[in-house]
Amino acid sequence: MNLLIILVEVSLVIFIFLLLNWLLGKSIKLLNKVAIFRTEERTVRTLRRNITGILLLACLLVCILIVGVNGFLIYRGENLQQYTLMWIDRIPSGFWQKLSLGIAQSVGTLIAVALVLKFVDYGLKILNIRAKNLEKNTADDESIDAFFRDLNQRISTGMWLWAAISCTQFLSFPAVVGQYLYILLRIYLIIAVGLLILKAVEAIVDSLDALSIRYSSPDNLLRFYDRLRHLIPFLKRCLEFVIYVCMATLVVQQVQLIANIANLGPRIIKIIGIIFISRVLFEVVYLFVEEILFKERNLTDAQRSRRLTLVPLFRSFLQYSIYFTATVSILYTLDIDPTPILAGAGILGIAVGFGAQTLINDIVCGFFILFENYYLVGDYIQAGKSEDKVVEGIVEAIELRTTRIRHPNGQLQIIRNGDIGSITNYSKQYIYAVVEVGVPFDANLADVYKLIEEVGQQLKANDSDVLEATQVDGVESIGESNLLLRTLTKVKPGKHLQIQRVLRKIFTDILIREGITIPTSAEG
Template identity: 80%
Template sequence: MDLLIILAEVSFVIFIFLFVNWLLGRVFKLFLKNSVVKSDGRSLKTLRRNIIGLLILTCLVLCILIVGANGFLIYRGENLQQYTLLLIKRIPSGFWVTLGIGCAQSIGTLILAAIALKFVRYWLKVANIRAKNIEQNTADDQSIDTFFNNLNNIITAGIWLWAVIWCSKFLKVPVVVSEYLYILLRIYLIIAVGLLIPKAITAIIDSLDALSIRYSSPDNLLRFYDRLRHLIPFLKRCLEFVIYICVATLVIQQVQSIANIAVFGPRIVKIVGIIFISRVLFEVVYLLVEEVLFKDQNLNEIQTSRRLTLVPLIRSFLQYLVYFGATVSILYILDINPAPILAGAGILGIAVGFGAQTLINDIVCGFFILFENYYLVGDYIQAGKAEEKLVEGIVEAIELRVTRIRHPNGQLQIIRNGDIGSITNYSKQYIFAVVEVSVPYDSNLTHVYKVIESVGEQLKANEPDVLEPTQVDGVESLGESNLLLRTLTKVKPGKHLHIQRLLRKIFTDALVREEITIPLRIETSEP
């Protein structure tokens, strides 16, 4: 009989251990299923192994103490059955009643939690299906599935934690345990919901993005959406950062010892909001400027070039203005008076200005280039100082400090406005496409002239870029075995290279057709 009593007590301790182990396993399984903490799965598994090890050690110690205590009682000659019954009788009867009611209430709470989870999962499944079918949404359904799966895991873990808290109350567990469980539940829900919101926002933004693209047309405001669509990733990052800051602030407020740090959260949120609004404001104003400048569809080439020249300058000015305003606003949020800083910056700017003469020279030259109309965006120019290598190509942008020129070979050349030097602009009113043709000495020049002029007449009829037919300027030079004829074709600004290449081919075909001997090469003078 004594041995049975000892086995019963040890078995009860082992049963308690197995129940606690099962409960911890369920809790950790819920955590691991939740993508909120899935990235820390290895750490959670390590924590679970450590807790199980501690429980096993505690169970072994208790079993050894039970066996030892009962062995000591047997050694003293005590009757274990009577001794155990006496201990049980000493426990007040109200304790057993309270324990029984608490166990019944706890079992009922767990059953209610399981039933509630069944209903929650069903309605979440219905909501998931309906969300995919709204407006026949073309957005990626995976983001919607991810959102509802995470929401299901969060609600499941929250309900079970709530059930455990109520069970601890029913079983009259010390109040401090319930308080810590409440704090744990609040922190978990704050973090889980806070990390779930970005997924919901992603799904909503993706849906709105798809709908905006579908319903955009040249007749409504959505026609501008495609040009502002690149701001969507920036919007998502800003919203995620704001949510993380809010979550961190709420979590910190739950811990009284560090709650005073939470006052910085709203300030950081305001700073992020100012940065985002500044970026959006800059893009919207820049878009409106382009819309106003190019609204007229009847602009000629010169007007278009002038407006293309103004766009980068306006963009740079707007960028500096908006970011300056954002910086001043951020300083006010941080309770820093910007006036002394701006005054110091002005004095420092004057001091730096004396040493930054090159920068000032570049800016001043940039203004003169614009106001005196030396060249515009789209012009073909050759620029540089005589003692240095000249740059040539099509002007892509004129900024306050530099000019960007695209060489015909494709290289982007960036030259400081102060180093522009002399400028040759091939895009003012007209330009000559100059092609030099070599013919033998024994050629009939009158016939050759007629062939070239005939080619020029044909070219003018077929090419709108040609302003006047090709004319033979005369004999340019006398070679050892050939004559070099110089031809001029008046063309539109910037079209000379294309017409020169076209003329070379046409001249070659025409001379071959007229059985005029062609030297080894056709010499050309490039502008």
């Protein structure tokens, strides 16, 4: 009998341990659903193992204590059954009635919650199917499924937690236990509702994204949506931060010791709103300016190049202006007066300006390059102050300090505007494609001239980049075994290299076909 009593007491302790471990597992699963803790999954698992180990150690110590105390009583000759009954008799008789009623009410509550959750699960499945059928759009099915799956889990955990609180009342637990459990329930509901709102917002944004793509056309405003669609991930991230801040603010308000920190929540939300509005305003204004500049379809190449040159400059100016305004607004939101900061920055800027002559020189040269139209984006230029610093290629961007030039070999060359020096622009009005052809001394120059001019006429008819047919400029030089003829072909700006390659191939093919030997020492 003594052994049976000890076994019952130990079993009761083990049952309490298993119950606490089950509640711990449910709490950890809830934490894993929060995106903030999802990235720290390994840390959460380690925390659970540590807490489980502490509970297991406490359970083992209590079991050892029970066995030790009961063994001591047996050693003293005490009858464990009578000793236990004596302690039980000291308990008021009404306690057992209340305990029996509380247990019955608790069991009934748990059964009722289980039945209700079955109906909730069935109802949510029906709502899930109807929500997906509301718009025949399978692209949103995954988001809708995730929302209803999380909704089901949140309702289930919330109801079980409410059932646990009800059981503590039925079993007449101390009032402080119910108070803390109610705080835990409110915190859970805040987190659960916040996560559900997050899933709902994600599903709504995905649905609107899919609908905007579906109904966009060149005749409505949605034609701009594709160019602004890259803001969707940024919108999701901002909304996610706002929801998390709201959740944290409401949770902090539940804890009296740190309730004052909740005042920072609205300010953080304002800062997120300022950042989001600044980014959207920048993209929308930039898109509006591009639409105005390139709305005309009949732009000349010069007009298009000039506008392509101005767009990056306007983008930089707009970006700095909007972000500066956003920074000042954020400082005001944090109750920080930006006037002293701006005054100090102005004095610092003047001090730095005296030592930044190179920077000022680059900016001034950049303005003169644009104002006097030395070159534009898309022009093929050669520039540099000295032979060892010469750069050549197509202009990709003109900024206030630097010019970016793409070499024909592919490398990007960045040169300061102050180091541009002399400029050779191959993209103004027209340019000559100069090709030198070597022929032997005994060649009939009249026939060679005629062949070259025929090739030039044919190339002009077939290639729109050729403005005038090829002309022979004459004999450029007399070598040891050949004559070097110089040919000129008037082409569109920047097309000389391409036409030169084409002409060299055509001249080689036609001279070989006519039996004219090309000297090996010929240049060009």
